[in-house]
Amino acid sequence: MTLTIRAMLRLRSLRVQSWQVCVERVPGRPTAVLGPGRHRRRRTATYQLLDTREQVVTVAPQEVLTADGVTVRVTAFARWRIGDPVAYTEQVADPLGWVYLAIQLALREALSTRDADTLVRAPRATLSEDAVEQLRVAATDVGIRLAEVVVKDVVLPPDLRAAYAELVVGRQRAQAQLEAARAETAALRSMANAAKLLDEHPALARLRLVQALPVGSRVELVHDAGDRPE
Incomplete structure (x- = not known):
């Protein structure tokens, strides 16, 4: 079977892809590195393609x-x-x-x-x-x-993994309890301030009481003896 000219050229040439290099070794010569492209083969040379991608x-x-x-x-x-x-x-x-x-x-x-x-x-x-x-x-x-x-x-190891997991859970529980305590302290402080304010201003306390009554309730004001006119 006779080879066409194109087939003969393919046998005599070497194509190196863009992600490759080719190491060419010829006896008696330093090793050469061929980059991407088509290169002519030497009869006495050996070729090794290498992938340079990461x-x-x-x-x-x-x-x-x-x-x-x-x-x-x-x-x-x-x-x-x-x-x-x-x-x-x-x-x-x-x-x-x-x-x-x-x-x-x-x-x-x-x-x-x-x-x-x-x-x-x-x-x-x-x-x-x-x-x-x-x-x-x-x-x-x-x-x-x-x-x-x-x-x-x-x-x-499994036993240490379990211990670390328990430690993380305990840390999260303590953090939740701390946040709850902080919220309760803030609420108590707010209630104490409100109670002090109502104690210092009786009229404000009565107004707050009226606001708390259900709609439609009747309110009778009772004056203290010291407040009645002579």
Whole structure:
């Protein structure tokens, strides 16, 4: 079967998409990186296409002992992409596995210096900027550009989870009781002020009494002996 000219050109050329790079290796020459577009193939060369889009790797749950002796399960994820295609393909056999292990070790080192209460209150702050920067340097050595490392979850043992839940419920109940006491105190203070005002102004007290009577009631004013004319 004879090939058409177009088919022969396709066999002799290589198309690299906009989200890819191609690593070209020719014996006796430095490794070259081909960008997006169509490139002519060399007979003695080998080609490796790499995806340069950002990707996410999830670190499997691992058990870590905190500073106060509590074993917690921690999960994390990292956003990364290929930064140096040559280093990515030539430094280590599994560059992503290399970074994965570095993240696991960084998590263990960071969490072992904190107690469980701190981890529960602010789990995303467990990795300091210095630790993340060290991870970025380690990733760069194998051709990976590390954008972010985030601690997703910090899971406590069941008994501690129940204790923390009870603590939160008790705190909310105490807050509700405090608000109720404040409202009752404000109401009593208002009633005391009103009673003092009525005591100082008898006419106002009588007017308030009249206002409180049902509609249609008859009111008879009784004068004190001192108020009667001679």
